[in-house]
Amino acid sequence: GIQVEQSPPDLILQEGANSTLRCNFSDSVNNLQWFHQNPWGQLINLFYIPSGTKQNGRLSATTVATERYSLLYISSSQTTDSGVYFCAAPHQKVTFGTGTKLQVIP
Amino acid sequence: EAQVTQNPRYLITVTGKKLTVTCSQNMNHEYMSWYRQDPGLGLRQIYYSMNVEVTDKGDVPEGYKVSRKEKRNFPLILESPSPNQTSLYFCASSLRQTDTRDNQPQHFGDGTRLSIL
Numbered sequence: 121g122i123q124v125e126q127s128p129p130d131l132i133l134q135e136g137a138n139s140t141l142r143c144n145f146s147d148s149v150n151n152l153q154w155f156h157q158n159p160w161g162q163l164i165n166l167f168y169i170p171s172g173t174k175q176n177g178r179l180s181a182t183t184v185a186t187e188r189y190s191l192l193y194i195s196s197s198q199t200t201d202s203g204v205y206f207c208a209a210p211h212q213k214v215t216f217g218t219g220t221k222l223q224v225i226p
Numbered sequence: 227e228a229q230v231t232q233n234p235r236y237l238i239t240v241t242g243k244k245l246t247v248t249c250s251q252n253m254n255h256e257y258m259s260w261y262r263q264d265p266g267l268g269l270r271q272i273y274y275s276m277n278v279e280v281t282d283k284g285d286v287p288e289g290y291k292v293s294r295k296e297k298r299n300f301p302l303i304l305e306s307p308s309p310n311q312t313s314l315y316f317c318a319s320s321l322r323q324t325d326t327r328d329n330q331p332q333h334f335g336d337g338t339r340l341s342i343l
Binding site for chain 1: 259261266267268269270271274276282284285314316320330331332333334336337339
């Protein structure tokens, strides 16, 4: 099956800083999904992005399917951005990366 | 409101006592799936269902059963729970999941925290 790797595994940011999270996948995928798991454990859909770039407020995502990676950009980070960010390759079987744990400190 | 509902949200039980975690979605989604989340291992798929009466194993199916008798419901059954099944469980649904770009984003329930003593 598809392998999904995320980096970095952990990230600590000062409030207001920008960051880039990366998701690499081992094979071609038709779609890629980014999630945020908040400190209460809820999984929130961020982006569903097979290719190209999408933006939603301070967050944006870019997937380069031909090179098998996706990037999640967080600009002007806030403490509410803390949590774990997952990417997943939606398919019949769904493979998740192991996540990037982000802590934004005031 | 479109949602995936799991019950219970929290459960502490003992080894060997059969339990069922229910999952229901109100979006008429074809695809439903169960995941477990463990520290350091991320989310791993247990079982999935492409449609009514169609279920398939994910990556970690051992010790679990599922059924899909109706489109909206996809219960997860632990016939004889063991401590290594202590985990955070998520149910998810999407309109469809295929090999093509036709597949759809998944929507998740709020999770069930299961402790087996």
